[in-house]
Amino acid sequence: MGYENGDGDESMTSMRMQIKYGILAVLLAACAGVAASAQSGVERQLMDLANQARAQQGLKPLAWNASLATAARQHAELVARSGQLSHQYPGEPDMAARVTQAGARFQVAAENIAEGSSAEQLQQEWMNSPPHRANILDPRLDAIGIAVVQQNGKLFAVQDFSLEVASLAPQQVEEKVTSLLVARGITPMESHGAARATCQMDHGSAGEPRPMFVMRWEGTDLGRLPDQLQERLETGKYHKAAVGACGGNQPGFSSYHVAVLLYY
Numbered sequence: 001m002g003y004e005n006g007d008g009d010e011s012m013t014s015m016r017m018q019i020k021y022g023i024l025a026v027l028l029a030a031c032a033g034v035a036a037s038a039q040s041g042v043e044r045q046l047m048d049l050a051n052q053a054r055a056q057q058g059l060k061p062l063a064w065n066a067s068l069a070t071a072a073r074q075h076a077e078l079v080a081r082s083g084q085l086s087h088q089y090p091g092e093p094d095m096a097a098r099v100t101q102a103g104a105r106f107q108v109a110a111e112n113i114a115e116g117s118s119a120e121q122l123q124q125e126w127m128n129s130p131p132h133r134a135n136i137l138d139p140r141l142d143a144i145g146i147a148v149v150q151q152n153g154k155l156f157a158v159q160d161f162s163l164e165v166a167s168l169a170p171q172q173v174e175e176k177v178t179s180l181l182v183a184r185g186i187t188p189m190e191s192h193g194a195a196r197a198t199c200q201m202d203h204g205s206a207g208e209p210r211p212m213f214v215m216r217w218e219g220t221d222l223g224r225l226p227d228q229l230q231e232r233l234e235t236g237k238y239h240k241a242a243v244g245a246c247g248g249n250q251p252g253f254s255s256y257h258v259a260v261l262l263y264y
Contacts, residue, residue: 042118043069047062049120050136050159053137054137057137064145065104067145068145069146070103071160072159073147075098075113076113079156080149080150080154083151083152095109099160105167106163107163108138110135110138111159113157114156115154117154119155140163141162143163145160165220165255173222174245177225180224181233186241187240188241193207194207194208197244199244199247211263215229216257216259217229232262237264240262240264243260244258244260
């Protein structure tokens with residue numbers, strides 16, 4: 001009886017130790033994740049230097065993007081281990097795939113790599129190289145992630161850039177396009193079903209009544225309507241419209257899929 005009680009105490013003690021070690025492991029993993037996403041001093045310097053160069057050209061600053069930083073970190077570690085600069089090593093996905101896997105959504109993506117002894121030297125190397133300078137000063141780009149790995153007294157740096165695409169649900173896309181149509185004097189139809197179904201079709205249209213004009217397009221700019229659609233609206237023949245969006249919010253090279261059905 002005493003042996004059984006003693007065995008129960010030992011089991012309880014072992015269980016408590018497992019719980020403690022489990023909690024410790026979770027905390028250490030969380031701390032490691034925070035450390036991985038945090039900017040080092042050199043990485044902050046490189047971001048500041050890039051934005052200073054852009055400011056001198058009248059360009060907007062680049063915003064820090066954690067997904068880009070994750071992709072840059074993974075590649076920088078390979079660069080440091082290799083000791084040779086390359087945008088892709090054997091068995092490694094290409095830059096666009098790496099950024100996609102890290103969770104970024106983008107319309108344009110670019111990458112700079114270099115080795116040096118300081119942030120200033122790395123920045124100077126990039127600015128003295130026309131392709132790398134073009135990435136830093138590309139007016140289309142709005143996001144950046146940077147990783148610097150030190151190996152054998154050298155700094156190996158990777159800058160990943162992108163033009164971000166906002167992650168919008170189909171309903172949000174429809175609301176934005178609808179607002180553009182309302183501004184042109186078009187009355188929006190309450191039902192989106194036919195337009196959403198039409199969005200997924202290669203040709204023709206779904207639902208009744210049949211629309212007098214169908215416009216399907218894929219793009220990243222929800223601030224304006226396609227030229228062909230605007231030309232149709234300028235005829236003044238159309239007074240109602242149904243808007244439908246389709247497609248998922250997958251990472252990678254991203255765009256919005258929209259269909260507009262115009263009625264008299």
